Amino acid sequence: MAATDLERFCNEEKRNLSLGGHVGFDSLPDQLVSKSVTQGFSFNILCVGETGIGKSTLMNTLFNTTFETEEASHYENAVRLRPRTYDLLESNVHLKLTIVDAVGFGDQINKDESYRPVVDYIDTQFENYLQEELKIRRSLFNYHDTRIHVCLYFITPTGHSLKSLDLVTMKKLDSKVNIIPIIAKADTISKSELHKFKIKIMSELVSNGVQIYQFPTDDEAVAEINSVMNAHLPFAVVGSTEEVKVGNKLVRARQYPWGVVQVENESHCDFVKLREMLIRVNMEDLREQTHTRHYELYRRCKLEEMGFKDTDPDSQPFSLQETYETKRKEFLGELQKKEEEMRQMFVNKVKETESELKEKERELHEKFEHLKRIHQEEKRKVEEKRRELEEEMNAFNRRKLAVETLQSQSLQATSQQPLKKDKDKKNFFSLPSACSITSGRHVN
Ligand code: GTP
Ligand code: MG
Numbered sequence: 025m026a027a028t029d030l031e032r033f034c035n036e037e038k039r040n041l042s043l044g045g046h047v048g049f050d051s052l053p054d055q056l057v058s059k060s061v062t063q064g065f066s067f068n069i070l071c072v073g074e075t076g077i078g079k080s081t082l083m084n085t086l087f088n089t090t091f092e093t094e095e096a097s098h099y100e101n102a103v104r105l106r107p108r109t110y111d112l113l114e115s116n117v118h119l120k121l122t123i124v125d126a127v128g129f130g131d132q133i134n135k136d137e138s139y140r141p142v143v144d145y146i147d148t149q150f151e152n153y154l155q156e157e158l159k160i161r162r163s164l165f166n167y168h169d170t171r172i173h174v175c176l177y178f179i180t181p182t183g184h185s186l187k188s189l190d191l192v193t194m195k196k197l198d199s200k201v202n203i204i205p206i207i208a209k210a211d212t213i214s215k216s217e218l219h220k221f222k223i224k225i226m227s228e229l230v231s232n233g234v235q236i237y238q239f240p241t242d243d244e245a246v247a248e249i250n251s252v253m254n255a256h257l258p259f260a261v262v263g264s265t266e267e268v269k270v271g272n273k274l275v276r277a278r279q280y281p282w283g284v285v286q287v288e289n290e291s292h293c294d295f296v297k298l299r300e301m302l303i304r305v306n307m308e309d310l311r312e313q314t315h316t317r318h319y320e321l322y323r324r325c326k327l328e329e330m331g332f333k334d335t336d337p338d339s340q341p342f343s344l345q346e347t348y349e350t351k352r353k354e355f356l357g358e359l360q361k362k363e364e365e366m367r368q369m370f371v372n373k374v375k376e377t378e379s380e381l382k383e384k385e386r387e388l389h390e391k392f393e394h395l396k397r398i399h400q401e402e403k404r405k406v407e408e409k410r411r412e413l414e415e416e417m418n419a420f421n422r423r424k425l426a427v428e429t430l431q432s433q434s435l436q437a438t439s440q441q442p443l444k445k446d447k448d449k450k451n452f453f454s455l456p457s458a459c460s461i462t463s464g465r466h467v468n
Contacts, residue, residue: 064118066169067307068107068149070201071123072142072193073178074130077208081263082176083123085276085287086299087112090265091123100128103138105145107170122170130189139193146172146200150322157323171319173310174237174302175201178208179225179258183217186228194234200318202237202310204302205229210260210293211278211285218260225258239301240309253301259294262287 071079075098084090091110107124126142149170156167175197179190194203205225210218229236236257239250264287268277276287287295302310331354332347 061117063165064120065311066120066122067311068122068124068170068172068174070105070126070142070146070172070175071178072126072129072175072197073208074180075128077178077180078263079125079176079178079208081265082178082206082208082261084265085263085295086303087121097128098131100131102132103127103129103141105141120168124172135189138189139196142193143196143200146197147322150200150319151326153319154323154326171314172201173307173314175203176302177203177205179205181207181209181213181218181221181260183213183221185224191228191232191234194229194236195232198235199321202313202318203235204237204298205258206294206298207258207260209262211262211280213260222258222260237310237313239306246305249305250301253297256294256297259298259301261295261298262293263295 069083071083073079080092089112091108104127105124106127107122109120109122112119112121124145129138129142132138149172153167153169153171156162156164177190177194179186194205197203207213207218207221207225213221239246239253241247241251241254262278262285264276264278264285266277266279267274268279268284268286269275270277270284270286275289278285278287286292290296331351
């Protein structure tokens with residue numbers, strides 16, 4: 025059944041009835057209030073502005089307490105988002121207030137990417153909420169919602185125009201958060217300059233297409249005050265936690281040698297207007313806008329990015345189940361393709377390695393054959409040498425034998441001749457003129 029048919033069917037079925045007496049469902053709003061009060065509220069403020077512009081002082085002044093006094097470092101390499109959560113109680117109403125400071129904003133020489141950490145922080149809070157929503161077991165009831173409900177953008181009171189950093193940052197943030205621009209330290213700018221400055225800022229925001237938060241005028245109870253306040257934007261504020269005696273009253277003010285600037289005096293600054301609009305009149309609208317406009321946009325883009333759609337290409341309703349099935353099929357197809365690619369890659373690698381190994385084996389075989397040939401050659405040479413040596417040895421032995429034979433023959437001959445020798449000797453000594461013996465030397 026198409027959506028329009030269903031609506032028609034429902035309208036036909038709806039009947040108006042009058043009650044016979046008091047039933048009690050008129051207490052539903054009270055039940056809601058009671059439940060909400062028990063549960064408590066959370067409100068998250070993001071303060072973006074240069075270091076020392078008066079962010080902490082304004083927060084302390086707004087909530088009439090002292091959150092922190094330490095000043096931030098001026099030497100940050102990049103903008104850093106620092107959230108701090110406080111539990112506040114006012115007439116039984118619990119408020120979990122988170123103040124997020126953009127520490128180091130505007131302190132870097134290159135400010136091109138200054139907006140990015142701020143945008144990323146806002147997106148991360150949306151993502152955390154979306155993840156909680158997508159869980160099977162959701163616990164949104166006691167989930168600490170950290171989504172930024174309002175961004176107070178602190179403008180330096182130059183009296184001239186917005187800096188490009190302000191315009192770029194606000195432009196990047198306007199689809200993600202409710203921006204309320206405020207002129208900080210408004211006591212440092214004269215009344216006529218402030219008036220011109222406000223007009224200039226608004227015209228610059230409009231000409232650059234920056235969407236700031238507009239106080240809602242659809243609720244009759246607040247429509248009038250909200251439309252008046254919309255015309256006062258950007259609020260020019262002064263912050264101070266110092267109390268000064270004015271008349272016989274102690275008021276929060278900044279005291280100067282020439283006079284006193286009273287924070288809560290509407291003819292001195294717009295602090296009261298800001299507090300009224302931010303806390304007393306539109307806090308719930310800011311929370312609602314965050315959920316229904318900014319978070320919804322984030323959620324839609326994210327789900328579309330993930331492939332979820334409400335309608336198919338023929339503009340027919342597309343169920344989550346169908347989307348899931350389609351995505352699953354796509355994913356499985358991709359997986360199979362990847363698997364096949366990896367398998368092919370593996371086979372190729374194996375083949376490559378195999379051919380490399382074969383080549384190595386062939387090289388080794390060749391090397392082995394070469395070494396074998398060298399070895400055989402060496403062996404042959406050694407064999408030859410051995411043979412030559414053997415021949416030499418044989419020749420030597422033969423010669424030795426011959427010498428020995430000769431020696432033995434000569435010995436034999438010598439042993440048969442002693443008599444003859446003695447005879448000869450005698451003959452020799454008996455011959456006086458044969459020879460003479462010189463200097464005692466014996467001659468054999
Ligand atoms: P960081 O956290 O260090 O970035 O500074 P911040 O933006 O929180 O500024 P902070 O509130 O610490 O104020 C810095 C100085 O400005 C202090 O000396 C304040 O007294 C002064 N200051 C704060 N608000 C105002 C204001 O409305 N007017 C004037 N004239 N001075 C202010
Ligand atoms: Mg501070």
